[in-house]
Amino acid sequence: MSDAPDRDLLAAEYVLGTLEGDEADQAAHLLATDPAFADAVHAWQERLAPLAACVPAVEPPAEIWDRIEATTMPAQSATVIPIAFRRRLRLWQASTGVAMAIAASLAAFIVLRAPSPRVAVLAPMTGRVPVLLATAGSEGVLTVRPDGAITVPSGRDLELWALGKGETRPRSLGVLPVGGRRLVARLAPGTQLLVSLEPRGGSPTGQPTGPVLYGGQLTAVE
Amino acid sequence: MPEDNPPPVAASAADESARLLLRCAAGDRVAFRTLYDRWGARLHGVALRITRQSALAADATHDAFVQVWQQAGRFDPARGSAEAFLISLVRYRALDIVRRRARETPGYDAAEDRPDEAPDALTQLVGSAEGAALHRCLALLGAERRRLVLMAFVDGLSHSELAEKLSVPLGTVKSWIRRSLASLRDCLAA
Numbered sequence: 554m555s556d557a558p559d560r561d562l563l564a565a566e567y568v569l570g571t572l573e574g575d576e577a578d579q580a581a582h583l584l585a586t587d588p589a590f591a592d593a594v595h596a597w598q599e600r601l602a603p604l605a606a607c608v609p610a611v612e613p614p615a616e617i618w619d620r621i622e623a624t625t626m627p628a629q630s631a632t633v634i635p636i637a638f639r640r641r642l643r644l645w646q647a648s649t650g651v652a653m654a655i656a657a658s659l660a661a662f663i664v665l666r667a668p669s670p671r672v673a674v675l676a677p678m679t680g681r682v683p684v685l686l687a688t689a690g691s692e693g694v695l696t697v698r699p700d701g702a703i704t705v706p707s708g709r710d711l712e713l714w715a716l717g718k719g720e721t722r723p724r725s726l727g728v729l730p731v732g733g734r735r736l737v738a739r740l741a742p743g744t745q746l747l748v749s750l751e752p753r754g755g756s757p758t759g760q761p762t763g764p765v766l767y768g769g770q771l772t773a774v775e
Numbered sequence: 776m777p778e779d780n781p782p783p784v785a786a787s788a789a790d791e792s793a794r795l796l797l798r799c800a801a802g803d804r805v806a807f808r809t810l811y812d813r814w815g816a817r818l819h820g821v822a823l824r825i826t827r828q829s830a831l832a833a834d835a836t837h838d839a840f841v842q843v844w845q846q847a848g849r850f851d852p853a854r855g856s857a858e859a860f861l862i863s864l865v866r867y868r869a870l871d872i873v874r875r876r877a878r879e880t881p882g883y884d885a886a887e888d889r890p891d892e893a894p895d896a897l898t899q900l901v902g903s904a905e906g907a908a909l910h911r912c913l914a915l916l917g918a919e920r921r922r923l924v925l926m927a928f929v930d931g932l933s934h935s936e937l938a939e940k941l942s943v944p945l946g947t948v949k950s951w952i953r954r955s956l957a958s959l960r961d962c963l964a965a
Contacts, residue, residue, distance in 0.1 A: 561960070562953050562956055562957060565953075565956040565957075565960070566952065566953070566956065568863070569924070569927045569928055569952070569956065570866060570867075570870045570927060570928070570931055570933070571927045571932070571933050571934045571937065571952055572933070572934070573874075573933045573934055573935060595854065595855060598855065598859045598860075598862075598863045599855050599856060599859045599905070600909070600959065600960070600963055601909075601928060602856065602858050602859035602862040602863065602905075603858070603900055603903060603905045603906035603909050604900070604909065604924075604925065604928045604929065605817070605821050605858075605862040605866075605928075605929075606900055606902060606903075606906055607900065607925065607929055608817075608820045608821050608824045608929055609820050610816035610817045610819070610820040611816060611819050611820040611823050611832075612815070612816045612819070613815050613816065613818075613819035613833070613836050614829075614833065616833075617815075617819070617833050617836050617837055618808075618811060618815070620833075620837050621811070621837055621840045621841060621844075624837070624841050625807075625840075625841055625844045625845075682804075704798075704803065704805070764808075764809065764812070766805055
């Protein structure tokens with residue numbers, strides 16, 4: 554009990570990051586073994602963390618996210634095909650304000666599987682597990698149905714977009730309920746289907762205003 | 776179209792980050808990416824400031840977000856803020872990386888090439904209630920002690936690096952730091 558104030562200051566120095574040698578080892582040992590010390594460290598993290606606001610933010614290079622993805626994604630059996638859409642998506646990004654990092658990861662991680670007629674598998678920008686499956690019939694009916702868990706924050710809607718080959722601006726196909734939707738849209742193979750997060754009722758501007766969450770390419774398959 | 780009584784921006788942003796962490800704990804990749812978009816630049820800035828080398832900073836930012844994904848389940852919004860959780864992760868990683876580098880590289884001088892002045896962008900602090908309280912309490916420390924605390928937290932200098940940088944004995948630095956921290960604790964509790 555008598556060493557409690559000392560322990561608390563040791564926790565403070567641990568969080569501040571100034572400890573070295575034996576003192577650093579002692580703090581690390583206490584953190585792992587003494588719940589009271591861990592609580593003290595926790596409290597000091599709360600006290601000091603606002604200091605980080607003094608440091609200017611620096612946009613991380615795009616490849617850091619790629620590395621994080623590679624480290625944190627479980628191995629997938631689906632084929633991951635890097636698609637040479639970066640340039641077009643960047644043009645699109647430039648015209649819509651969608652973050653380049655998102656466009657880059659979209660280009661890098663679209664998942665194509667080999668299903669029937671004209672199909673797009675839409676996967677999150679953040680992963681490779683398909684969440685939506687789109688099927689375009691010859692009669693111009695596009696069916697989009699969920700193939701995984703989708704959550705939409707309250708007060709927001711998902712919106713479906715088509716980006717045709719050679720086009721730089723996506724065309725809205727309307728709001729996409731999480732349960733999926735059937736709609737009439739004649740889409741050529743090679744069209745990118747994208748899903749963005751928008752205010753309730755869809756983008757007010759006619760172009761995506763929120764993050765593009767999912768994407769995939771419509772592919773003709775015999 | 777706006778809500779009737781929108782909460783303060785800082786508070787709602789903090790709540791949103793906490794929600795994103797909880798969703799990460801549940802395995803939500805979209806939440807993870809959203810969290811990265813929201814915090815990546817701030818965490819990378821902290822990592823870069825401490826490591827001062829882009830390759831080391833990239834490692835620290837990468838490691839921190841991997842830990843975010845793996846340890847989001849440890850985050851408890853009842854016990855702490857998303858900011859403290861995230862900032863702490865990246866600082867420990869960055870400090871680990873530079874200290875290891877210093878041990879493994881003879882002649883590596885962590886205090887070298889440091890900006891001479893600790894940042895005095897303290898006005899940034901007043902953007903949040905916690906930051907405002909900290910700002911007020913830091914002001915009570917006086918300029919010298921405040922600078923010491925900031926050089927430690929922001930630049931990631933150790934006791935001996937601070938002593939070298941400020942040309943004061945190691946014991947003096949340690950006692951200044953301890954007294955400053957005790958004073959901050961008392962002030963923040965008041």
